[in-house]
Amino acid sequence: MNKINLIYNKLYKSFGPQHWWPVTSDNARLEIIIGAILTQNTAWKNVKRAIENLKKNNLINIKKINHINRKELANLIKSSGYYNEKAKKLKNIANFLSKNSIERFKKLSIEELRKKLLEIKGIGPETADSMILYAFNKPIFVIDAYTKRIFERLGYKQRTYDELQKLFHKNLESDYKIFNEYHALLVELGKNYCKKKPDCEKCPIIKCCNRN
DNA sequence: CGCCAGGGCCTCA
DNA sequence: TGAGGCCATGGC
Numbered sequence: 070m071n072k073i074n075l076i077y078n079k080l081y082k083s084f085g086p087q088h089w090w091p092v093t094s095d096n097a098r099l100e101i102i103i104g105a106i107l108t109q110n111t112a113w114k115n116v117k118r119a120i121e122n123l124k125k126n127n128l129i130n131i132k133k134i135n136h137i138n139r140k141e142l143a144n145l146i147k148s149s150g151y152y153n154e155k156a157k158k159l160k161n162i163a164n165f166l167s168k169n170s171i172e173r174f175k176k177l178s179i180e181e182l183r184k185k186l187l188e189i190k191g192i193g194p195e196t197a198d199s200m201i202l203y204a205f206n207k208p209i210f211v212i213d214a215y216t217k218r219i220f221e222r223l224g225y226k227q228r229t230y231d232e233l234q235k236l237f238h239k240n241l242e243s244d245y246k247i248f249n250e251y252h253a254l255l256v257e258l259g260k261n262y263c264k265k266k267p268d269c270e271k272c273p274i275i276k277c278c279n280r281n
Numbered sequence: 282c283g284c285c286a287g288g289g290c291c292t293c294a
Numbered sequence: 295t296g297a298g299g300c301c302a303t304g305g306c
Binding site: 089104105106108109110111112113114115116150151154158190191192193194195196199211213214215216252253255256259260264265 | 287289
């Protein structure tokens, strides 16, 4: 078995399924898209309250985001940090989605969808890939800060976003469920063990790591 | 109190 | 193309 699959199996065995991007409403897809923006460089705990505020005001809705005053929107998402920037981004996306329906996006190939999303100001590679994977359920691997740090320590040094992503695409079955679970497992590892100051003693993949 | 979190944009070499 | 500054709250 290759190393990428081996690590997945070990993480899954020790952490179990992660149940990511909890879906609680009919417009779950839009909620995930909004969540992907709000969680940029931000802990999910802080994002949760912002999403609850949006829900209370029925703002998981493209038209309503288009209509609401930007400062008012910023105030509602304050807990997620960078709230002025993120309010702009949400408005950019809502504006874009009002012209290009989500329904139309679903029919695009991964490459076409990614290109479209990257045209929106505020969406970079990771956010685009998160949306493709978690909102559109298409197989693309999300590379975040945890993934970079973990695989740097494992021995895959100085890889760019695209290089690291290719590593996963080459070695894994192209299945969005696997990609979803794997990314979530890496976040769990990064939060609890492979932290900036790592706790290596109880790390479930210590045997795979170059540091030890 | 300091550190950091499920990034991206802009500027400047 | 890559490094550095900036955006900012809340949990620990």
